[in-house]
Amino acid sequence: xxxxxxxxxGYYGDVINVDQVCRxxxxxxxxxxxxxxxxxxxxxxxxxTFQRLQPGARRNVYLSTGIHGDxxxxxxxxxxxxxxxxxxxxxxxxxxxxxxxxxFPHNRRENIHGKDLNRDxxxxxxxxxxxxxxxxxxxxxFDIAFCLHEDWExxxxxxYELNPDGLPSLAQRMVDAVASVCPIDLSAEIEGRPAQGGIxxxxxxxxxxxxxxxxxWLLQHKTRLSYTLEAPSDFLLSIxxxxxxxxxxxxxx
Numbered sequence: 001x002x003x004x005x006x007x008x009x010g011y012y013g014d015v016i017n018v019d020q021v022c023r024x025x026x027x028x029x030x031x032x033x034x035x036x037x038x039x040x041x042x043x044x045x046x047x048x049t050f051q052r053l054q055p056g057a058r059r060n061v062y063l064s065t066g067i068h069g070d071x072x073x074x075x076x077x078x079x080x081x082x083x084x085x086x087x088x089x090x091x092x093x094x095x096x097x098x099x100x101x102x103x104f105p106h107n108r109r110e111n112i113h114g115k116d117l118n119r120d121x122x123x124x125x126x127x128x129x130x131x132x133x134x135x136x137x138x139x140x141x142f143d144i145a146f147c148l149h150e151d152w153e154x155x156x157x158x159x160y161e162l163n164p165d166g167l168p169s170l171a172q173r174m175v176d177a178v179a180s181v182c183p184i185d186l187s188a189e190i191e192g193r194p195a196q197g198g199i200x201x202x203x204x205x206x207x208x209x210x211x212x213x214x215x216x217w218l219l220q221h222k223t224r225l226s227y228t229l230e231a232p233s234d235f236l237l238s239i240x241x242x243x244x245x246x247x248x249x250x251x252x253x
Contacts, residue, residue: 001183003155003234011070011107011152014237018066018104021075022048025097028082034095039135042127044112045101049135050082052093060140061088061252062223064096065148065244067118067214069103069110073231073240074148080245088252094139099132099214121217122209133217142223144170146251147215148244151191152233156183157243158190158198160228162219170251171199171227177250182235182243227251 006012026036029050038046063081065074078097087093098104102112110116111128120129151158157178161171175184175198184198193200203209209216215226229247231240 001235001239003232004236005234007152007234011150011233013152013233014072015107016072016076016104018069018072018075018098018101021079022098022101025050025075025079025082028079028085032082032085034082039131041131044127047099047101047128047131047135048097050093050095050097052087052095054089054092056090057092058090059143060092060094062094062139062142062145062218063148063248064099064146064214066096066098066104067100067147068116068149069100069106069108070152071109071150071233072104073150073233073237073244076237076241077148077244077248080241081248084245086249086253091252092140094142096132099128118213119211121214122212132214136218136222139222142218143225144251145215145218145223145226146248147213147218147226147228148248149228149230150233150240151230154185154190154230154232154234155187156185156198156232157247158185158195158200158230159247160200160202160215160230162202162204162215162226163224164204164219165224167225172197174227174229174247174250175199177246178243181246182239183232185232
């Protein structure tokens with residue numbers, strides 16, 4: 001598995017028709033009994049939300065992706081996860097398949113107004129973030145949360161673990177599951193943070209983050225265990241999708 005060498009100064013790999021991917025994801029969700037709802041945001045579009053509620057469920061799981069419009073592997077991975085339908089029977093699942101529907105048609109990180117949604121979960125300047133958090137506020141707390149991403153500069157897969165209470169970690173299990181289908185970034189420093197074996201433990205201090213990503217808002221309000229999964233964008237799209245799918249199934253099953 002070799003880097004493609006396409007990403008010079010940004011993401012220049014495969015693009016997707018995110019509306020089509022979301023239609024396929026919606027069809028798979030409905031086929032397996034999920035509740036599907038749309039959240040309109042300020043007349044500019046709508047966010048899809050899926051819920052799979054199990055009688056007697058013992059845990060709540062949250063999963064989102066598509067917050068950056070130049071990261072196509074996440075929505076495709078969610079589509080596959082829904083089609084494979086290997087979710088644990090003891091868990092309620094809450095899922096957002098695409099948080100930036102206006103960014104994908106332009107293959108850019110930001111939304112149509114040039115705002116990075118994953119830096120807007122403290123000040124809420126964007127309609128998408130406001131609509132998303134209003135939906136989240138109605139839900140129970142989560143035992144675990146996953147945010148699926150890509151990194152166009154990375155040498156391999158890596159993840160961020162937010163686990164301030166020292167709960168049993170699933171990080172190594174996910175990295176091990178990914179290693180068979182995708183290179184792992186073994187750099188000692190990734191994105192300016194110390195890393196070990198593809199695992200990063202960023203600061204939990206809210207004062208250290210002037211702009212909050214989705215995962216940090218979730219940590220403050222909805223969960224005490226959060227994983228941001230980063231597939232390497234300069235590899236084949238199929239490899240990146242496999243990496244994200246393997247990581248999620250490893251953590252949940």
